[in-house]
Amino acid sequence: MRSFMPPLPVDAQLPELLAALSASTRCVLEAPPGAGKTTRVPLALLEAEWLAGRSIVMLEPRRMAARNAARYMASLLGEDVGRTVGYRVRLDSRVGPATRIVVVTEGILTRMLQDDPELSGVGCLIFDEFHERSLHADLGLALALDCQEGLRETLRILVMSATLDAASILALLERNFSGPVPSLRSEGRAWPVETRYLPPARADRPLERDVAEAVRRALREETGSVLVFLPGVGEIRKVEALLQDIRSDTVRLCPLYGDLSLAEQDAAIAPLPSPLRKVVLATSIAETSLTIEGVRVVVDAGLSRTLRFDAGSGMSRLVTGRVSLAAAAQRRGRAGRTEAGVCYRLWHEGEEPGMAAHARPEILEADMAPLCLELAVWGVAHPSALRWLDEPPEEGVRQALALLRGLGAVD
Template identity: 50%
Template sequence: MIRDLAALNLPVRAALPGLCAALEGPGSAVLCAPPGTGKTTLVPLALAGLIEAPGAFAGVRRVVVAEPRRIAARAAARRMAWLLGEKVGESVGYTVRGERVVGPRARVEVVTTGVLLQRLQRDQELAGVDVVVIDECHERHLDADTVAAFLVDVRAALRPELRLVAASATTDAQGWARILGGAPVVEAHGTAHPVEVVWAPPARPVRPPHGMRVDPALLTHVASVVRRALAERDGDVLCFLPGVGEIARVAGQLGGLGDVEVLQVHGRAPADVQDAVLAGSPGRRVVLATSVAESSLTVPGVRVVVDSGLAREPRVDHARGLSALATVRASQAAGRQRAGRAGREAPGAVYRCWAEAEDARLPRFPAPEIKVADLAAFALQTACWGDPDASGLALLDPPPGGAMAAAREVLAAVGAVDAAGRVTERGTRMARVGLHPRLARALLDAAALVGTRRAAEVVALLSEEPPREYGDDLAAAWRSARRGQDGYAARWRTEARRLTSAGVKDQAAAPGSGGEERVAGVVAALAFPERVARAVGGGTYLMANGTRAELRPGSALTGAEWIAVAVADRPVGAGHARVLLGAQIDEDAARRAAAPLCSERDEVAWSGGDLVARHVERLGAVELAVRPLKDPDPSLVREALLAGLREEGTGLLKWSRGARELRERLAFLRRHLGAPWPDVSESALHARVDEWLEPELSKARRRADLGRIDAGQALGRLLPWATGEAVRLDELAPERLEVPSGSRIRIDYSDPGQPVLAVKLQEMFGLAETPRIAAGKVPVVVHLLSPAGRPAAVTADLASFWREGYRAVRAELRGRYPKHPWPQDPAAAEPTRFTKARQAREGGSA
């Protein structure tokens, strides 16, 4: 019996003929239907033949509807059953992880995409299923993308008669149509009630989200906007916030609302709270919700939406080996979905907590999870499907190569795939558990060590992170969950029972050994072997993957020598990760869990300014034991010395004045004449070390040995001897130049662009032209010195100086230095390096 005929007269009804025609013809379709048009409830009932609808199929059909979240799956099934006047499980049932309510006569089954993914791995043909509807595909969850790709394969290879619908309110319709093999796009034009947009940005700037952090000032502003909306509008208020913590903070700021009830809806909320929200209430309510309320759910009574503009998306820090959720700006598509909640039953309003000018800068759609998430579970699914690199799958976005490579490394480490990336028997068992491969590994391997039940209980804790109030000690959180009466504890018990039954059956009776701390540590270390960590002082730990992590002040783990880090993040501005959940372990447990990371080898390195040779036993980046190495491998010594030269430069060698000047002369010739004169820059010398620093380098064993190597003699090997140019070194870049006085003055090549000749002015009398070197191509810069040795003039054009500059220098200096000659005509004067008196004596004796 249909309970509410009016409820079946929804806008999507008009699109049913086109949808059914597409399914009868090509066999697939993309259904675009705005929120509130009935795509989630009316379409499955019509496709199953449970209600009369225009253009509906003849006969009975079995329909599976895939929803992205458990709360949406339960709500959709309950709504459809209510419309039919039945209990859930009769004609319409649902299956989510750990819960199945489906009777033998059910013709519509609502499942989560994760459940459908597991079902496809067990039964690729989906025997007995006629139509699959993938709902809310615009959210681009990885499981949904994977399910769609697998179903395209099933239709192509096994069951061409299987019908497939991709349904969404806001999506890349043409992209999905392409994925489904050119499927028709069927649109339902909604008659949603108008929704007024009210822009309500904070009065003062707030800090943008970073990691999991949200500026408290923004949350205070959101709470004030909720109060404003209650005052200005009628009906219930639905407020969107990014996560559970933000919901709790805003709820705490909404005290004193009188008869208005404040409810919190999120994935962790107890089922009775979720049901109460969806059932409606005669009184006025404020519903604080995460993005679970964006799609597939109608919250009765809502006339106003307050949108914080934030959402949470998965992110992976491959460099630190950390996976976490990150707070981001919600997309334009999410904003439209959220606003639509206000117009489901009557005209409404949406208060957006950002400026209108910012709206156009928001991303159009949420980031596809395949682009940003940890892909280990996805890679295991594709390996089980027979396509390890996912190259043959119909995906809107291909998986990033780097993320897939990292995922395959994880799978290989836990024994889920072989060297070629093909799934192993163990990998198949892990995939069927319905967990991330890391947790599946922990469940399977820990059973033999601590017993299946205890392993399952700890893995259940890790599969859904415990509330923060449970603390950061995994063993203590385990005890809290056992005695807890909250929604999390109830879900934990259900999952623990499921995992116990899904565990290693032949290990189910294995006796548990050790206390709760040891059990929790063993399981966590098996799940995250690269995150076993050893204390390095000050509450800081070094993980096997090389990342440092800090305990929070007052942590229950303080003082532990070894821990296994289960959950970590990196706070704003922090250089290290922060341990959010971990367990104490001992070194034996760390070694056992991370055995592939154990190594023992000779290490010779440049450290602390000298060569250090050690025999080191490591667990990844963590040093376990060290002893000095007396006779290291010469090749390792050589590489370490080269590292020292790269780090500290060739200044480690013995550089006499002659050696430094030779390098400067060669740099000058390289700059002005080019090849075959060698490049003697630091990088070039490192690149040609074999040519100029052998055999001296091969004999060195420490820093002091490098300091005894004659750099000048070594540099001589780089001279162009083969071309014969080497013999012209003194001609092209002479060490000294003879000046008119007969003195041989050293040339300064420290600036290869401007070689300098510093000489007393009187010694250059009679020289009309500036001396040139490098085969006459480069004039030297002449520093004409006073009798005291200070530059009186600088010129690269002596002729011009004698004509124009000398007179001013003569006028300034001859009174100060009367004993030295200052002729009026320097071009005709006799050059000298002496005073006038000595010049006269020298001339007389001559």
């Protein structure tokens, strides 16, 4: 039995979405943060006639988001995770014989497709938060379209995003497709967020000191918990050390990043009774598909760390750079999920016209060797045999294929 579901903006689009997927095997849903797409859509599709008892597999870019989405949907059904709703992530799986909705991370989806190219027990693939454009998400969509066209015409593919370039994804989905692909848009739900700019006083001052000072100011000026965005674990540990003196009976410091244990991640996102407050020191893991209860203040250092392939050295390296405007908007929105909030940005407002609108897709920056190896397993000699939102760079592909041939991995 379903528990009470508070109304969310995406509810208004659910009848239209069900009708669209009944008439078409491909669909795009654009829904800003707070619309409820991640947890409402899979549950709404469960009873669709075209699903015919098959399962729904939903792709989430991050392990923590996958686990929490599954838990929340299970709670709405009044069940434990692993019954109707489960998840599969690296080194952790909660599924059972009755599971109909499986939330998976990107590498898991690739393995599922490689192990069973027909996805015989799956009726619908949902690509959530597709705007993050990870390499595995692009690969998963390319393989899913190939599966649908060659093996499973009835497989439904739904692409969902908060900040999607709908025209580009529609053009991709409509190639070699018999008819237009439905595209729906939902309104988001967010409380107003005031933006305050706190640029560094000195260019040579360590980032961590500016962040710690901004956190102290936020605790003085505002109520509620504070979510801090930092580029990596090293910066999180340094800021945590600088803020040890704020720990008290009412303020708790909680790091949040992907390599923490499940218990430590749960502690960072769990709600606290008033008047307790949290300061959550997070990487970009907290940008999307995750609501941290009690947070109404965001401190954004404005930086992110990404893996970038250097063709000259043949090695990948982590690069720290300014976030895109889209990522900054996602971070700012975390302050307005449950009530009106405040976002402190640690840069000059005048810098924003020079910031990139979106982050570059990983497929344009990554080492192509793992991608080409996966495609070889799929039976494809070159990425050009499949369809991509952004074509893999030819020079990177040539270098990757030469490496794989030299290693004897492909013939």
